[in-house]
Amino acid sequence: xxxxxxxxxxxxxxxxxxxxxxxxxxxxxxxxxxxxxxxxxxxxxxxxxxxxxxxxxxxxxxxxxxxxxxxxxxxxxxxxxxxxxxxxxxxxxxxxxxxxxxxxxxxxxxxxxxxxxxxxxxxxxxxxxxxxxxxxxxxxxxxxxxxxxxxxxxxxxxxxxxxxxxxxxxxxxxxxxxxxxxxxxxxxxxxxxxxxxxxxxxxxxxxxxxxxxxxxxxxxxxxxxxxxxx
Amino acid sequence: xxxxxxxxxxxxxxxxxxxxxxxxxxxxxxxxxxxxxxxxxxxxxxxxxxxxxxxxxxxxxxxxxxxxxxxxxxxxxxxxxxxxxxxxxxxxxxxxxxxxxxxxxxxxxxxxxxxxxxxxxxxxxxxxxxxxxxxxxxxxxxxxxxxxxxxxxxxxxxxxxxxxxxxxxxxxxxxxxxxxxxxxxxxxxxxxxxxxxxxxxxxxxxxxxxxxxxxxxxxxxxxxxxxxxxxxxxxxxxxxxxxxxxxxxxxxxxxxxxxxxxxxxxxxxxxxxxxxxxxxxxxxxxxxxxxxxxxxxxxxxxxxxxxxxxxxxxxxxxxxxxxxxxxxxxxxxxxxxxxxxxxxxxxxxxxxxxxxxxxxxxx
Numbered sequence: 001x002x003x004x005x006x007x008x009x010x011x012x013x014x015x016x017x018x019x020x021x022x023x024x025x026x027x028x029x030x031x032x033x034x035x036x037x038x039x040x041x042x043x044x045x046x047x048x049x050x051x052x053x054x055x056x057x058x059x060x061x062x063x064x065x066x067x068x069x070x071x072x073x074x075x076x077x078x079x080x081x082x083x084x085x086x087x088x089x090x091x092x093x094x095x096x097x098x099x100x101x102x103x104x105x106x107x108x109x110x111x112x113x114x115x116x117x118x119x120x121x122x123x124x125x126x127x128x129x130x131x132x133x134x135x136x137x138x139x140x141x142x143x144x145x146x147x148x149x150x151x152x153x154x155x156x157x158x159x160x161x162x163x164x165x166x167x168x169x170x171x172x173x174x175x176x177x178x179x180x181x182x183x184x185x186x187x188x189x190x191x192x193x194x195x196x197x198x199x200x201x202x203x204x205x206x207x208x209x210x211x212x213x214x215x216x217x218x219x220x221x222x223x224x225x226x227x228x229x230x
Numbered sequence: 231x232x233x234x235x236x237x238x239x240x241x242x243x244x245x246x247x248x249x250x251x252x253x254x255x256x257x258x259x260x261x262x263x264x265x266x267x268x269x270x271x272x273x274x275x276x277x278x279x280x281x282x283x284x285x286x287x288x289x290x291x292x293x294x295x296x297x298x299x300x301x302x303x304x305x306x307x308x309x310x311x312x313x314x315x316x317x318x319x320x321x322x323x324x325x326x327x328x329x330x331x332x333x334x335x336x337x338x339x340x341x342x343x344x345x346x347x348x349x350x351x352x353x354x355x356x357x358x359x360x361x362x363x364x365x366x367x368x369x370x371x372x373x374x375x376x377x378x379x380x381x382x383x384x385x386x387x388x389x390x391x392x393x394x395x396x397x398x399x400x401x402x403x404x405x406x407x408x409x410x411x412x413x414x415x416x417x418x419x420x421x422x423x424x425x426x427x428x429x430x431x432x433x434x435x436x437x438x439x440x441x442x443x444x445x446x447x448x449x450x451x452x453x454x455x456x457x458x459x460x461x462x463x464x465x466x467x468x469x470x471x472x473x474x475x476x477x478x479x480x481x482x483x484x485x486x487x488x489x490x491x492x493x494x495x496x497x498x499x500x501x502x503x504x505x506x507x508x509x510x511x512x513x514x515x516x517x518x519x520x521x522x523x524x525x526x527x528x529x530x531x532x533x534x535x536x537x538x539x540x541x542x543x544x545x546x547x548x549x550x551x552x553x554x555x556x557x558x559x560x561x562x563x564x565x566x567x568x569x570x571x572x573x574x575x576x577x578x579x580x581x582x583x584x585x586x587x588x589x590x591x592x593x
Contacts, residue, residue, distance in 0.1 A: 120316075122314070122316050123316055123318060123319075125277050125303075125316075126310070126312060126316040127318075127329070128276075128277065128303045128304045129275055129276075129277070129303055129304070129306075129308060129310040129375075130304075130309075130329060130330045130333050130374065130375075130378045131304050131305070131307070131330075131333035131335055131378055132304055132333055133302075133304050136333075140329070144320045145319070147320075227320065
């Protein structure tokens with residue numbers, strides 16, 4: 001990419017890497033949460049629902065701060081991860097991925113819940129009468145029928161992860177090559193005298209990525225809907 | 231034997247149903263919509279837990295609340311054809327069929343090839359299920375249920391969402407299954423014509439209760455049936471044997487009881503068993519042997535009972551020897567003819583009003 005500087009290319013790849021890790025991290029939890037919130041009735045469900053959606057309404061800085069408290073080197077989980085498993089989160093891209101995962105989690109859960117609510121329970125009953133147990137039914141019927149929602153959730157969360165700023169800079173700071181993703185690079189460029197053209201290039205890049213993400217989401221959604229005959 | 235006894239409270243609705251039907255054979259659960267038929271089959275399938283009850287197919291217990299025993303639906307090996315087919319939209323026809331075949335746990339009694347032949351599914355195999363017509367969907371659903379190698383097949387109004395023409399795309403196939411497979415079936419319906427064509431045993435349901443049950447002939451005389459199908463549809467259902475074609479009229483001669491009826495039918499060899507419905511309103515009762523009438527069918531019998539029906543009429547049961555006809559006549563006619571138990575009479579039936587429903591005895 002000749003029109004991007006080495007640092008900008010690095011920021012782009014880093015952003016893609018962080019967003020990929022972020023989606024991979026949140027996907028299984030989002031599936032579990034959307035299933036719990038849609039299909040199960042339990043005490044504290046409303047509270048759990050609210051907690052999942054909290055990042056949507058909290059200032060991202062607050063989320064970053066809370067992550068520091070919990071996942072910092074001296075935090076209850078952060079300390080254990082570091083000592084026990086040797087996983088460092090502070091100042092690393094994995095930390096950035098965690099911050100973006102938390103921020104984009106509600107978007108992913110929402111998309112999956114919507115699609116799970118649209119899965120006809122009657123089809124699962126039909127599978128049951130054909131001899132399919134609970135896990136089999138989920139894998140063979142529920143999950144494939146949720147696919148449009150899962151894809152939509154993944155693409156939306158990926159796009160949002162590319163653009164997450166506040167939680168990332170608060171939790172893992174702004175380190176070139178490790179945590180300086182596109183929005184952070186853009187912010188740094190604006191802070192640097194003479195960085196306006198770089199900032200413009202990064203902004204155009206972000207715009208392009210975001211638009212591509214949304215178009216891809218729509219394309220996949222249509223394709224999957226056709227596949228499911230709707 | 232299929233044995234079912236179920237109690238289930240759902241809000242203000244109480245299901246309290248018991249029946250025991252011979253297997254194999256087609257037992258029809260017949261009643262108005264809202265009488266609890268679907269709730270009952272859901273309990274049999276194991277999709278709904280009853281408050282109390284037993285379900286057993288051929289001495290295999292599947293549910294017994296007294297012994298705190300309930301086999302999960304996925305292990306009951308009960309095929310279920312739903313009203314709305316419920317084909318898996320992400321799989322094509324072939325994959326829907328294979329879905330069932332792969333998960334079948336009992337020894338196979340029917341192969342994919344046989345199912346495809348019986349139900350004419352071969353041209354549909356690669357089709358995607360949303361593209362199928364209503365009749366095709368139900369045939370695939372029936373095929374899928376069969377390939378799960380069930381011990382019992384439940385059919386919950388499989389033709390309710392189809393128009394009359396589409397029903398003919400499904401009904402003949404159900405008759406084939408009844409006649410060629412020794413598979414017990416429960417057929418839910420609120421259409422008496424379907425019941426007449428398919429069922430070998432009838433369970434009447436009304437407001438959550440099983441009000442009467444028995445063979446079709448016997449049940450056709452049951453007063454409980456009249457409340458559901460309406461006075462106009464009341465009529466004896468007789469089982470007869472084809473004697474052969476009548477050379478003069480081209481009609482088919484059918485022996486019922488000790489009498490003989492001429493029915494407009496084709497394609498039935500002598501000796502074939504047939505079910506004939508004779509509507510009570512289509513019978514004229516005479517106290518003398520009729521002469522010079524256009525009516526082709528006159529059967530001699532003896533009045534067995536006279537029951538006052540509503541709207542100014544009586545239902546006259548006429549014993550024609552091992553079979554009973556039902557005739558509806560006005561009170562005035564009963565009085566004028568002096569109809570009473572034991573009186574010899576002739577039942578006159580217009581040929582054009584006779585409907586034959588093929589009936590095959592199931593061993």
